[in-house]
Amino acid sequence: FRGQIEPVSHVQTGRSLMRTLREELVESVFEQDIYYWWTQPAEEIEDLSSREISEEEWPSEYDEFGKSLIEFTITMARFDFSSIRGDPLGELYQQYFDPKTRRALGEFYTPPSVCDYIVGSTEYGENVRYERLIDPACGSGTFIVTALERYKKNMDKEELPGALQDLCNRARVVGLDIHPFAVVLAQIRFMLEILEDYKQAIEIDPNLVLRRLPIFRTDSLLDESQAQEGVQQSLTASYTGDKVEFTMPLPIRNRGGGKFESMDFEFPRFSHVQSTTLGEISNQQQYFSALCAVFDGVKSQAAEESYEITTDQLVPYFYDYFSRERAVEQIAGVFKNTANEFLETIRELREEYNDGRLLKLIEDVVLGATLKNDIRYDYVVGNPPWVAKQSRHTGEEEKRQMYELYLSAWNETDPYLQFIERGLDMLRIGGKLGFLVSNRYLTNQGGKEIRALLAKNNILELIDFTDYQLFNNATNYSSLVTVKKEVDNDDWDSFIRDDEFTNTHQIPTARVREWDESIPELVEQIKSREPTDTIDFFEMDSKMLQKRVYTRSGRVKTEEYTKKFNGEFGTVSLTRNLPIADIWPILPPEELQIVKKIERSSEMRLGDKEVIRNNKPESESNLVGDNIKVGIQTSGDGVYVVNSTTGIAKEELHNLNKLTITPEAVDGTYTVETGLLKLDI
DSSP: OOSSSOHHHHHHHHHHHHHHHHHHSBHHHHSOOTTGGGGHHHHHHTTOOHHHHHHSOOOHHHHHHHHHHHHHHHHHHTOOGGGOOSOHHHHHHHHHSOHHHHHHHTOOOOOHHHHHHHHHHTTOSTTOTTOOEEETTOTTSHHHHHHHHHHHTTSOGGGHHHHHHHHHHTTSEEEEESOHHHHHHHHHHHHHHHHHHHHHHHHHOTTOOBOOOSEEEOOTTOOGGGSSSEEETTEEEEEETTEEEEEEEEEEEOTTSSSEEEEEEEEEOHHHHHHHTTTSSOSHHHHHHHHHHHHHHHHHHHHTTOOOOOHHHHHHHHTTTSOTTSOHHHHHHHHHHHHHHHHHHHHHHHHHHSOOTTHHHHHHHHHHHHHHHTOOEEEEEEOOOOOOGGGSSOSHHHHHHHHHHOGGGSSSOOHHHHHHHHHHHHEEEEEEEEEEEEGGGGTSGGGHHHHHHHHTSEEEEEEEOTTOOOSTTOOOOEEEEEEEOOSOTTOOSTTEETTEESOOOEEEEEEEOOOOSOHHHHHHHHHHTOOOSSEEEEEEEHHHHHTTBOEETTEEOEEEEEEEEEETTEEEEEEEEEEOBOOOOOOOHHHHHHHHHHHHHOSOEEOOTTOEETTEEOOOTTEEOOSOOOOOOGGGOTTTOEEESSOOOGGGGGGOSEEEEEETTSSOOEEEEGGGOOOOO
16 A cells, blocks of 8 residues: 555455465365456566566556455454354345345245254254265355354364365265355355364365365256256256266357357267266266266366376376275266366367356356256255246246256246155155245145145154244244155155055144244244243144145046146147145144134135045035136236336335336336335335
């Protein structure tokens, strides 16, 4: 600031610091990615002396950024981070987004005490050293940190180097998210959680290096392997023959300034690797480890600006993941061409666009796809997005794949339903899922497929928070569901005998109607299972819920639905058979008996063919009102989601009688009374 050091030099210092952190801590957290735009000034001065830097006339933007960087560094240095309590990074992630973005993502920060309860409800804790847990929509990583706290208690302090390598290299605790900033924060939080153990492990083994953490950017709902052409945003994938082919758009416009450039890359399929290595790669975990080794070798070569690698050069990277007893040379030979194709891609990016930072994007695509599509888990936990379906997967091809992959996508539903379905699919038989989701799936028509899926598994716990608000600045109606997987998602008959469910069980249930104390105190109250005036605890017989699922001829009864989609090569029809299930009343036994009595004694009651009792449609004479439809849903229709045409602070809105607005789904401008508007804060 006094002219002794050029501000741009601080950028170079920051870049050097990141390089040191990458070498000394975890490579994947500090390696170059889309957030490394700020290093450009450092790259320009890398070969200049101090005198040359001071004599150069730098753009004002470089000077301002350098000043901002040192101001930030000095400010951060004043804090004693050892005294920080709570979850500052999680709260930062929530506050980072503007209200519109939060609504679009449907992400709400989950209080740590609630995370801990959900993870505990799956019985994740003791003896989990060699088991796997995944949060398929991890956000900033609050569930990941909670799981790591429990996982670390299973690590032998005398064997920390091997334990940490197993945790990271074998993906014992996995986080996936579609948002890049969330992935960065989740990686940082993962690293900070294991930092003290990492330090102790290095004292035992000075050569220990953790190259990556199992946190990746990907859309968990999309399974590229289940369709000839999968779509992940604009990413296309083809699983054909012996290889997987991806075409990924780059954040680089073509020379005409129009469309974005795209990049093609491929890698061998698991089945091909398994047969070619004669069983040396025999499971999906080993396949994932081999791909990690390939990326390690590619990044090392690229750092030296060498764009070709031999089998002998690739072999050492496989020893980080495989024992010396394995035929590693044979495994490396299968992946040599893949490694060289990745290197050629990096060379093209550097020479054509002066940008070699995109390898991390490729790595996320490949490793993320393997973790979400190919590996089965012992635990799935999280608080998946609750966003309205209209704002996600809106392309025609994306919609088609959602309908093809998920039964729950066929009605006007929210993605948390697809996440429940996807989460159950990710589990091995006997695995457990614990999710915080909307309670609307219990009573809405759009949740009938999920009710049928849950009914054939073992529901371990249900908590209905009714209209109690768990989240700040958001009106949501929450529930917690924990379930043990008993059968695969596509199995609709193995658990049916004489048209009745055979897997009956008792379900510990809670209903929270009101609570005036803090959320941690609420969690403790639920743990105690001591009832209050506003919290009920009771056991529900699963038969009551299962008898509301339609069965016939020894299986769950389904209805055939067909939808048409306009594709690149014309109209495509898709047909699925959807299960039929009635609503689930979450009521104490005494209240449920009152409801049943009212149903029996009413002269007329509303209902339609979806009213299921004793595993078949109700045919009582007092049942009327077939084909009842939901009315206008303003929260899910872009006609009713509006923006002001003029900038106005939300605190000033109450001073106006009228406001000019533009609906998001209508090309037009209208003037409305402000009393009609519900403000998104």
